[in-house]
Amino acid sequence: MQLLTFLGVFNLETTQFTWQEKPLLENPSPYVVEALLKFNEIQKISVFLTPEAEQHKNWKGLQECISKHKKISIEPVPISSKQTEEELWNLFVKVVDAVPPNSEIIFDITHAFRSIPFLAFLVTAFLQKARSVTVKSVYYGAFDRNQPETPIIDLTPAIKLLDWLTATEQFITTGSSINLGNLLSKIQQDFSSQDRQKITPPRLLEKLGTSIQDISRSLELIRSMGVLKETAKLQKIPAQELAKEVGYFAKPFELLSEQIQQSYGQFALSDPEKLENSQSSLQKQFLLLRWYVKKEQGTQAILLAREWLVSARCVAKGMDYLNKGNREQVEDELNQMKGSKPHLTLATARTKDDKITLTWSNLIKYRNDIAHAEMRRNSAEATQLQQYVKNKLIQEIETVFSEFTV
Structure with a gap:
């Protein structure tokens, strides 16, 4: 697993990092990376540094901290401190070049500055699609100097907004809801965190996802009878209960549900083959x-x-x-x-x-x-x-x- 993180020149204060409300370190540390090592199997750390940051005490201190972990390598990745369009594209190239194809990565944007967090999310989406990279997590240490502890927040669900964006564009442009159906069907897998285990899992989203995928395949392969029958099945899913599940578990789809019904519902006919x-x-x-x-x-x-x-x-x-x-x-x-x-x-x-x-x-x-x-x-x-x-x-x-x- 490879960790991509950013380090600047501002003074870092020691704090106790927590994950899911549990302390991670024996002693407070200024480095969120040290805390991330406690619950992630990381073998390599790539640290993006401006010329100023590479000469700063933060970088030297982080190297000393990581040197205690003999099996973990750490390397600097030089980036520019300028914020021109050209330098932003250079940063994009630096991040892409730092990640081998088909690898697993973690992003930490705690100490990223200016527009870098936004760019990091876009690069994340690119790496997933173009390089078959698996982004396991995106983390942010929410430091507050008035609080003794700094919770580490998992921003990974935000990446899925980009997946929803791609799937939405596909549906609006081509009418295919294969990717939308796939996202809906996999929501059940998100119930791994402790908070989600406390609530009743969705019952109809997988059925909805499978249904619109079946419709899309029938549309693609010109299965006209299949389209009529599958859209009739879609309309039989209890609308009120489904709306509640979509609103709670699949908020992005809530904006599309009406369009899906309008686009596909017009074809519905339960028994199209009857004389x-x-x-x-x-x-x-x-x-x-x-x-x-x-x-x-x-x-x-x-x-x-x-x-x-x-x-x-x-x-x-x-x-x-x-x-x-x-x-x-x-x-x-x-x-x-x-x-x-x-x-x-x-x-x-x-x-x-x-x-x-x-x-x-x-x-x-x-x-x-x-x-x-x-x-x-x-x-x-x-x-x-x-x-x-x-x-x-x-x-x-x-x-x-x-x-x-x-």
């Missing part, structure tokens, strides 16, 4: 198609739209749209219509069948382009596909099967 639910199921799937377009997920939109058109044609004819034989029959009809009017355009499409034929022709062309991964000549460019999804796909479908797009 009597065919029209409702198609309408829900069309809402899903709109969702894909809004989230700029062009591949999913085109693939679903192609199947949706076949389904709509089946239902319009009074056929079971999930029956394989019925689908093949309708696909053959649509292909024959397409073959009989190879030069059909928007200007010459007069009847509803003409418009269905034109819409089918476009969907087949773009669907094949995607499905065959551009492994043919004269394939459409990515921008052309995206423009079709953004500007034409929904409008063409609404024109030919408006009864299923309400």
Whole structure:
């Protein structure tokens, strides 16, 4: 385990450091690092020092203190005392270079000055994502000269705000709640501290996390029936009890719960495969198609739209749209219509069948382009596909099967 800490030139006063209200040292010390060694297995200490701090008595005293621990190495990491943008980036590089990939680290920001604590949190997030570094803890010694003891505060939960930020950005941008679900599902693991053991653990957060992860996977893999059924399950989670748990244990998610319900709840249908639910199921799937377009997920939109058109044609004819034989029959009809009017355009499409034929022709062309991964000549460019999804796909479908797009 590696400890990253900061040391300045201000006078340090001796104090008794405590952890979870228990004294850590036999004798008071000015160095929080000495106290951290009592409840962390640390093998290496990296101390970030300005040129002034490297010449100060604080650094010499800390070295003498750590020298008593033969198995622990301590090294200085020179940093600038300036606070320009360039020097802040240099500090960022210094911290990153000091930490090997795939290592475990502890941050101590007790003696960090000016903007360094803020930067330390950002570097922490970067190291976790880019270097696969495990940040075990972030500590702060809350010194008060009017108090005989200095409690060491664990700021690690604050790092999770950055995880919530990343997961929130993913959901808002792409609609995926995989990371949000993962955070919710793992909250139970936070019940390791003594204080948390005194309260009743959450009962529904793991269920919520699993549910929205299942919805996201179904969305990603275009499991349209799965989306409808999983969102129906989500709505069955007791709302009032869930709101209490979210408010107490997952405060960041409280700001997103309404958006999750609005984004996913519109698809809910418990039995989408029942024949009597065919029209409702198609309408829900069309809402899903709109969702894909809004989230700029062009591949999913085109693939679903192609199947949706076949389904709509089946239902319009009074056929079971999930029956394989019925689908093949309708696909053959649509292909024959397409073959009989190879030069059909928007200007010459007069009847509803003409418009269905034109819409089918476009969907087949773009669907094949995607499905065959551009492994043919004269394939459409990515921008052309995206423009079709953004500007034409929904409008063409609404024109030919408006009864299923309400």
